[in-house]
Amino acid sequence: MTGTTTLLEARYRAVLRLLPAYYREQREEEMVEVFLGDTDRDLQDQSRPTLGEAASVAALALRARLGTAAAPRRYALLGSAARLFALAAVLLQAAAAVADRALELTWTSTHGTFARDVFMSGFTGRGPVVATAEVAAWVLPLGWTVGYFALLRDRRRTARISVLLAALPTLWPFLAPFVTDFPPPEPAYATAAAAFAWLPALALCTACHRDAPPAELPVGTPGTVHLGCCVVMGASVVVLPAVADSVWAPTTCFVLGALGWLVRRGRRGRTAGGEGALALAVLGLLVLTLRVAAAYTWLDVSMPLPTAMVAGFAVQAAALLFLTAVLAVVGGRDLAAR
Template structure:
């Protein structure tokens, strides 16, 4: 007769994918019930630690664990590439933003330096601490990127989570009585752009996952190329540049380059790459639209709005193409979807 505790364990184990349960459910249930007295099983329940462990196993088994069906292998590869590409773009944007702001301040003499330093000295202690964190912590995206490609997964996870912290301030600042400028929709979308990749990195690069690899190029060369593209997009059209401009420009150029490179190859060298880029493109598109929307009817913002609309159209087009290619890859991995 099935006890209440066994039923509860089986209910929690339903978090696992079906292929994993078919192979190991009975063994796992026996292990959990091994040292529990049968007379007390109707008054017991799985511990929080056991539930957390099963939930973590459910994530690993769905993201390309050894022996997983092809669709889960593809999903795991896509999530890992999504995290890698997003970390790369934000690393380049963070470095370029810092370099351009410091360069502008130095090139404008004493007035520029005073304006730069006033961010830390004229707004109170809390704002000074937040401003310093917004300057320093995003640089950890670069640490996360290189740590990930050198298979230092703990360092990569910690760096990505710390780098994403400043994106919480526009959402949490009003709770602390601070005046935060960004529109709520933009603050939410920009926060997701940081936190979804950070969480994807933590989930997808589990202990059974393969090491991170770029589809092409060395880590340093790819990073420098992204920095050049990101910086050039701001320098060429500074009137259109906002927090979404540089990441979106880098994504469009990088995604087009990936599509052209992929079209020249007959083998599927990057399974899940199109799905990863499509998901990232959709996320960046949401940030682009959220940044642009409040300015659509503002007088005198025609150049900014025009540049934003052109970039939005390019993002949407590239994302649709990537989604079509990703759908083809998904159908190849799981023919039943066709």
Template sequence: MTTLLETRYRTVLRLLPAYYRREREEEMVEVYLWDIDQETQDQSRPTLGEVASVAALAMRSRLAATGAPRPYLLLGSAVRHFALFAVLLQAAAAVVDRVLGLTWAATHGGRDWDMFLSGFTGRGPLGNVVEVAAWVLPLLWTVAYFALLHDRRRLAQVSVLLAALPTLSPFAAPLVSELEPWDPWFATAGALFAWLPALALCAAHHRDAPRAVLPVGTPGLAFAACSVVSGASVVVLPAMPDAAWAPATCFVVGALGWLLLRRRGADRSAACGAVALAALGLLLLAVRVATLYPWLGLLPGAYLGSALGQAAALTLLTVALAVVARRDLAARRPAPEGRPPVTRGR
């Protein structure tokens, strides 16, 4: 006879994908009920820890690496590549922003240096700590990037979560001070661009996932290239760039380079590289539009033209990558990440 506790466990196990339940459900239910007296099972419930464990297993099995049906393998590969590419963009943008800011403040006289330092003082003890944290924590994107590519997954996961924290401050600031400016478009765009990659990395680069691999080059070379492109894009812009400018420019250059490598057959990523880039392009396009929209009537013409041109380039590239992704998914079987996919014969 089925007890109420068994029914509750089976309800929790429905969080798992169907393929996993077919193989493991009976075994898991038996283990859960093993040392529980049958007479008390109608008064018992799954513990919070057991529910959390099943939820985490459900996430890992849906973002699978091996032994799962093809849709789950493809989804897992796409999310892992999306997280890797997005963290690289964030890391380069954070380092370039701080290096350029320090360079400008240190080389334009004492007044500019005092203005730079005033951003971390005069706000009270708590406010000063918040400002310092907002400046320092995004540098952990770089730690996360190199930790991920050196297979230090726990360090990478902790680093991305800490690096993304400053993007929540615009939501909290209006609650504690009426003097803090509030721009919901900019705040939401910044939070999405930080937290979607962070959560993707934590979910998809689980302990059963393969080691992260770049499509081409070494981790240091890829980071240096992204930093150079991001820095150059900021320096040549004829107006003050916003938070989306450098990452979006770097993505446009990187995606064009990836398409060229793919055409030459030098891409080492799995079939889901195009899917990941298309998703990242769509996210960056949303951030570009959300950052630009509230200021359309106030921006100088040179910057407005540059931003609209960047949005157009992002749109065209995202569409092109989506077409490539559709062809890849239709023509290739899944392959282990880091190895060339197997192409079906005609």
């Protein structure tokens, strides 16, 4: 650009500061010329960037920071870690939803009329709003599985839509008191459960952009890995039903999966980078938060908790804390070594 800088150009450049420095160095002048191209110079001091233009720059800034073909190493690593976190978290959510519903249907079909009546009572007799919400809460989480397989088949749009729909039921506890006579939720657990769903969903939507490489598992095939996680979760509940709460199965699966990842890494030597370890460390921190929040809700129970349940919660929390710390250290060392 030549001549005096107009107010509109200054405003455009201020918006472009959302972009990382490496991207601005390559494209800023070209982008400013494109933005100013359709605006008469005499009107540029009375104009400002539109909301759509600012939103498009913000989206581009997010993609540029989460790894593109020309991104510097730190942005490439950040994008890779975010995509691995999203894939691992979506897998955990997908297996948990399938295992939970498989166990519920198995119990319903094997315990006679009483079990069927109990199952159906969750969807009937409480009005259309509650019935719709309960059906959605039962069906929509299966979208995690759809999103998982869609992501690994590089169907990114389908994956994004599926995981966003799957995460919606975690908002119902916050909305229910406004439209029903339900009491407010226990804030710690409801918030942790929402974060456990929405952070992976948002990570998938932002990190798996069109310029990102396709997602792929570090080991196994998508179906085998998903089935294995479902079996581990189901078995953890069947073997120890007395201590199993809503967080027990996914926590057990994460602990075993993280241990397996560390053992495999140790046998193969140092990996190419620490993105995988850091992604699992972030996921472990989320699971730990959910584990502690779920255990905290039991403090309101009037009767003392069984010793086995308290011990189970404590063992899981300790294992999560230890693994999260180890994964963070391993990831940091791998990245520093590069």
